Structures are given as structure tokens and as C-alpha cells.
Amino acid sequence: MSDDNTQDGAEPSPASAGSRGEPVAWGVFYGDGKLHSSWDSHAKAECTAVTMRRFDHLGVYVSPLYRSPTLTDEERAAIAEAAGAYNDNDDDEECAKIAATLHSLLKRLG
Numbered sequence: 001m002s003d004d005n006t007q008d009g010a011e012p013s014p015a016s017a018g019s020r021g022e023p024v025a026w027g028v029f030y031g032d033g034k035l036h037s038s039w040d041s042h043a044k045a046e047c048t049a050v051t052m053r054r055f056d057h058l059g060v061y062v063s064p065l066y067r068s069p070t071l072t073d074e075e076r077a078a079i080a081e082a083a084g085a086y087n088d089n090d091d092d093e094e095c096a097k098i099a100a101t102l103h104s105l106l107k108r109l110g
Contacts, residue, residue, distance in 0.1 A: 023064030028052065031059020038065055071109060079106055 026045035028036045036052065039045040045062045052060045071079075083102035089095040 023066070025065040027063055027065045029061050029063060030057065031061070036060070076106060076109070 023042070025038055025040060026042050027038045028045050028048045030036055037045075037048055039048065042062065049060045049062050079102055083099045083106070086095045086099035086102065
């Protein structure tokens with residue numbers, strides 16, 4: 001079995017797409033922004049949107065739901081730097097809360 005995914009028109013697997021920071025899930029949304037359904041490929045989501053438009057659901061659109069990895073190394077470093085700056089201002093209770101939130105975000109993102 002070949003794991004070559006370079007054929008014309010082939011979508012990358014979710015794992016390989018995520019490693020490049022590309023979307024790994026797609027949503028079909030009504031015009032008012034409410035989610036109708038979610039899919040693991042853009043093609044499947046677009047097919048659903050086309051079908052919905054045929055039944056007079058105008059304004060339906062497809063959008064990425066999330067990307068993986070969610071942050072670049074530079075973005076993680078910037079958040080860590082900001083958390084440290086807020087942490088240094090330890091006489092302000094609000095700054096301590098912000099620092100804790102930023103540290104928690106970094107921990108959750110791995």
C-alpha cells in the first residue's frame with residue numbers, strides 16, 4: 001500500500017494537512033453564521049453547501065473550523081513573553097489573572 005498522496009486533485013489526509021497548518025475540518029454555515037454541518041474535507045463541505053443552495057438556502061458558505069497546529073513557534077513565544085510581562089506586574093490582580101490565562105492557553109495547546 002502506498003502512502004503517496006500527491007495525485008492530482010487528491011486532498012491531503014487530515015494528519016498531513018494539519019502538520020502544515022492547513023485546515024483539518026470544514027464547516028457549512030447558514031448566512032446568519034449558524035453551523036449546519038462539519039466535514040473532514042473541503043470537497044465534502046462544498047458538496048453539502050451546493051445541495052443546500054439548490055433548496056434556496058442563500059448565503060450558505062464553507063469555512064475552516066480549525067487548523068493544526070494552531071500556533072506557530074513565533075506566536076507561542078509572543079504569548080509566553082506577554083504572560084511573563086503580565087506576571088512581572090504582580091501587584092495588580094488583573095495582570096495576575098491575565099498571566100494565568102495566557103499560561104493556561106499555552107499549556108492546553110501543548
